[in-house]
Amino acid sequence: MSSLEIIGLGGLVSGRLGDEPAPVESMRIEDGVITALDGGGPADVVLDAAGAVAVPGLIDSHVHVVFGDWTPRQSALGWIESSMHGGVTMMMSASEVHLPGRPHDRVGVKALAIAAQRAFATFRPGGVKVLGGSLIIEPDLEPADMAELAAAGVGLAKVGFGAFERQGDAAPLVRAAQEAGIVVMNHTGGASIPDSSPVTIEDVLALGCDIVGHANGGPTALPDADLPALFEAPGVLQLVQAGNLRSSLRILELARERDALDRVVLATDTPTGTGVMPLGMIKTVCEISSLGRIAAGDAIALATGNNGSVLRREEGILDVGRPADMALLFPPLGSAHADPLTCIEQGDIPGIAAMVIDGEVRALRSRNTPAPDGSCRIAASEEASV
Structure with a gap:
């Protein structure tokens, strides 16, 4: 059994909507799972957080991987590992x-999905779970x-790139x-x-x-008049960095009016023509919080x-029994704000001082x-025990 103890925390953000930051000072992790908050015993490795705030590792629910840590879209290598530093x-x-x-064709698209699922099942650049x-x-x-x-292990599907006369025809x-049991996502907005x-x-x-x-929008948004109808769809509404920020803020406002923030998720939609954005997720969090007037924890x-x-x-949740995937945050050097959550609410990207995935320290100071x-x-x- 491998174990990690994190000491000296300056608080913890759970990843649950509505939770206030918790005054947690330490955390114990065994075999990649959180086993105790503010408790535990000697560990194989001890990470001194020195006052950093722990937040769940960010989950980017819209990326266009291909194979390996490479994207032909921008001829870039190492973008997945670089995102871990974000x-x-x-x-x-x-x-x-x-x-x-x-x-x-039918055989080809099935083969591609199976091959990619198999490849990323065991390939984790920087420890990132793809x-x-x-x-x-x-x-x-x-x-x-x-x-x-599904029996072959494929758990995801996407509508929007197939040769349908109308993409709605893919409904059956x-x-x-x-x-x-497959989670299905659709493209939304212009081509x-x-x-x-x-x-x-x-x-x-x-x-x-x-x-x-x-x-x-990806990147072209729906008309404003259509945005309220999005809430008639059964799925979650994904707001992305590579989309229309004005539209994001309007959807966020509509979600708040409907007490439906639980139906909103964030992502980047990269690599795309917009580029490769290692800080795309944390930047989106800061924009949504500061411009959308949403508490940093939410x-x-x-x-x-x-x-x-x-x-x-x-x-996605930091609690006992959950995977130990997290970032440890400080305010950026030179910030006008005393803690990383206030920085987020004021639109400043915080400084990442450590990344932990499955209870393993993957990086200290972010590059x-x-x-x-x-x-x-x-x-x-x-x-640590003294």
């Missing part, structure tokens, strides 16, 4: 659509294919996928890549997906606990965030 501990494929020469292998739903697929793919295949098509509010409502992908919950819930994962005004260090177990 607080990301898990990401969900929104389809491997950027694969050069990607297949469009949920790969998202089926691109095409017209020549059959309902029985969904159960076959979406239903079959959901019945097989993105060449040969794709717009997805209107009528399409969104007909599809009934689990995730209304980039509800704020903005973090949209990027952690809410995403974990729709993905049916235990990650991508602003320099933290404090530092975490690995301490000897004997030091």
